Amino acid sequence: MISLTAEQRAPVVEDGNIYLSACPGSGKTRVITAKLLLLAEAQIGSPRSVACITYTNAAVDEIESRLKQVGSRAIIDCTEVCTIHSFCLQYVLRPYRWLAPDVPTTFKILTREAPEFERLVEAVEDEIGRRIGRTTYEDYASISMGLDGEPFGPGIERGLVSVPLAKRFWQFMRAAGFIDFSMILFYSHQILHNNDFVASGVASKFKWLLVDEFQDTSALQIEIFKIIFGHKKSGFFLVGDENQSIYGFAGAVPEAAQDFAKRIDASFDFALSGNFRSGPRIVDLAESLIPRNPRMNSVGAAAAYVEAPIYVHVGNPTLAVTDYFLPWVEIEGIPLGKCAVLAPWWTNLIPIARHLRDIGVPVFGPGARPYQRRRTFATLAEQLGACVEQEHLLGLPGVEKAIFRLAQEVVGVTRFDVFSYEGRKSALSLVYEAKRVALEHSGGLDWLRTCATQCADILVRDGWLLESQRALLRQSVDEMEADMARNRIDTANLQISDLGLFANPDRAIKLITLHNSKGREFDAVAVICLNEGRVPHFSAETQEEFDEARRLFYVGISRTRKLLLLASDQSHWRDRPSRFIAETGIARSN
Numbered sequence: 001m002i003s004l005t006a007e008q009r010a011p012v013v014e015d016g017n018i019y020l021s022a023c024p025g026s027g028k029t030r031v032i033t034a035k036l037l038l039l040a041e042a043q044i045g046s047p048r049s050v051a052c053i054t055y056t057n058a059a060v061d062e063i064e065s066r067l068k069q070v071g072s073r074a075i076i077d078c079t080e081v082c083t084i085h086s087f088c089l090q091y092v093l094r095p096y097r098w099l100a101p102d103v104p105t106t107f108k109i110l111t112r113e114a115p116e117f118e119r120l121v122e123a124v125e126d127e128i129g130r131r132i133g134r135t136t137y138e139d140y141a142s143i144s145m146g147l148d149g150e151p152f153g154p155g156i157e158r159g160l161v162s163v164p165l166a167k168r169f170w171q172f173m174r175a176a177g178f179i180d181f182s183m184i185l186f187y188s189h190q191i192l193h194n195n196d197f198v199a200s201g202v203a204s205k206f207k208w209l210l211v212d213e214f215q216d217t218s219a220l221q222i223e224i225f226k227i228i229f230g231h232k233k234s235g236f237f238l239v240g241d242e243n244q245s246i247y248g249f250a251g252a253v254p255e256a257a258q259d260f261a262k263r264i265d266a267s268f269d270f271a272l273s274g275n276f277r278s279g280p281r282i283v284d285l286a287e288s289l290i291p292r293n294p295r296m297n298s299v300g301a302a303a304a305y306v307e308a309p310i311y312v313h314v315g316n317p318t319l320a321v322t323d324y325f326l327p328w329v330e331i332e333g334i335p336l337g338k339c340a341v342l343a344p345w346w347t348n349l350i351p352i353a354r355h356l357r358d359i360g361v362p363v364f365g366p367g368a369r370p371y372q373r374r375r376t377f378a379t380l381a382e383q384l385g386a387c388v389e390q391e392h393l394l395g396l397p398g399v400e401k402a403i404f405r406l407a408q409e410v411v412g413v414t415r416f417d418v419f420s421y422e423g424r425k426s427a428l429s430l431v432y433e434a435k436r437v438a439l440e441h442s443g444g445l446d447w448l449r450t451c452a453t454q455c456a457d458i459l460v461r462d463g464w465l466l467e468s469q470r471a472l473l474r475q476s477v478d479e480m481e482a483d484m485a486r487n488r489i490d491t492a493n494l495q496i497s498d499l500g501l502f503a504n505p506d507r508a509i510k511l512i513t514l515h516n517s518k519g520r521e522f523d524a525v526a527v528i529c530l531n532e533g534r535v536p537h538f539s540a541e542t543q544e545e546f547d548e549a550r551r552l553f554y555v556g557i558s559r560t561r562k563l564l565l566l567a568s569d570q571s572h573w574r575d576r577p578s579r580f581i582a583e584t585g586i587a588r589s590n
């Protein structure tokens with residue numbers, strides 16, 4: 001069974017709809033898993049299930065693996081752990097696509113990483129004779145379809161993508177047989193809203209819906225939940241932290257989340273205030289920034305962490321990492337793989353990643369890869385690079401996933417049989433070949449070139465690639481080389497282990513944006529670029545925008561267990577440290 005504290009157990013054993021407010025590090029995942037087990041056990045023998053809807057695929061994996069450790073087969077069969085997008089795909093959009101005529105018949109999901117994404121953006125920009133700028137792709141990637149079917153998001157707000165252009169992009173997307181993540185929600189909502197029998201079917205299937213990170217639920221998701229709730233067959237267990245709501249720009253509406261909880265008459269009597277992650281000095285700092293009621297406290301092993309947070313104001317952000325953070329983690333004996341540098345934007349992280357790589361510090365994050373991740377051979381090469389170094393074969397599932405992705409991208413087919421005996425044999429052949437090639441070519445680039453040719457032979461032989469596609473991997477290595485030349489990488493010194501690092505980042509320091517750090521934890525964290533104009537962003541005008549920036553800062557500082565370094569710098573607009581530094585009351589230490 002899962003061990004819980006009294007405050008964790010209380011909402012688990014309570015009946016009825018609940019909105020659980022939970023502080024950072026309070027074990028939300030543990031509580032949700034315990035609740036899921038309890039509710040699913042009651043469904044054994046009935047056709048109904050319990051859905052647990054989480055924010056990311058990583059959270060799905062974590063809950064599923066915990067379930068497998070503690071739940072019986074019969075219980076697990078009564079659960080469905082998924083993101084809201086896969087929930088909608090599985091129970092609404094795939095089975096009832098014919099009720100949404102705008103959705104292509106056999107649609108695929110367009111992600112930012114798919115090569116078609118950039119091609120479609122280019123087609124739209126071509127039409128108006130505009131050249132692709134530094135941020136064009138990201139501007140398009142930031143756009144979502146709202147409840148009313150209209151585009152919204154930072155790209156629109158900044159005026160870089162007009163509404164007609166966004167709609168043209170969507171038109172091209174659908175014509176090419178794709179929809180994006182926001183469309184999954186939009187069309188699912190449309191189907192549920194217009195077709196009572198579909199909504200009733202979903203509500204009948206799920207006795208309970210457990211929703212994690214409820215504070216960042218978008219208006220569309222809430223409308224979907226409202227429809228399901230309207231059938232009066234399903235209960236809701238909502239878990240969230242209103243102080244960690246950071247996705248307003250992407251459509252999250254914290255007040256709408258609270259309104260929904262009130263509408264379903266959820267009990268607000270439960271709160272988690274024990275933080276198992278961060279030491280008391282870090283908790284005090286977070287409390288100065290955003291006081292909670294009840295107050296957050298360090299509990300368990302975290303209560304014994306003694307280090308106080310440090311604040312520095314330096315010449316540039318890289319110095320904060322090299323001159324303060326790295327020496328500190330070394331003195332404290334914290335492995336690099338358990339450290340993270342967080343910044344407001346990924347563009348802040350790129351020069352730091354490059355510098356750290358140049359001085360031999362293994363890094364994982366934006367700008368760390370010397371070539372573009374979406375290159376056809378990149379993922380498989382990285383997985384194989386990781387296996388070359390290992391005696392054991394724990395990297396095999398990673399190789400299988402890479403073959404799966406490759407077949408999907410290149411051949412355009414979904415080959416689940418990769419995860420069978422045949423796939424395992426191919427993966428093993430690739431690993432042995434990669435190891436053999438490494439004996440002959442120890443330099444990263446030579447290894448990459450030879451491996452691409454040999455791997456293509458194996459993949460064609462085993463039927464994962466077509467004969468006509470044999471040359472693609474080798475061509476992809478040429479593209480990777482061109483990327484590296486553009487990035488002025490010293491390819492003569494590229495090691496196989498440099499490639500392997502991206503498949504197996506355990507020993508690398510993580511460079512992450514504040515937004516992407518949500519839900520993660522590290523032993524040591526440096527939050528950098530804490531200047532006015534960055535946090536809060538210079539475009540912030542309304543109180544709500546300032547409040548969201550404060551919450552973003554709060555998410556960042558609450559990711560660490562032991563060490564916290566905050567840094568502002570002189571390289572930015574007016575050099576003024578973020579107002580939130582003063583709000584924490586932390587003294588200037590240099």
Ligand SMILES: Nc1ncnc2c1ncn2[C@@H]1O[C@H](COP(=O)(O)OP(=O)(O)OP(=O)(O)O)[C@@H](O)[C@H]1O
Pocket residue numbers: 003004005008022023024025026027028029030241276277300518519520521558
């Ligand atoms: N009852 C408990 N006993 C011991 N450790 C616990 C307990 N509950 C949670 N923890 C530990 O606390 C840490 C934080 O848990 P978790 O990651 O679920 O936090 P969270 O509430 O999701 O945090 P955040 O919202 O900040 O992401 C984990 O390392 C977890 O193992």
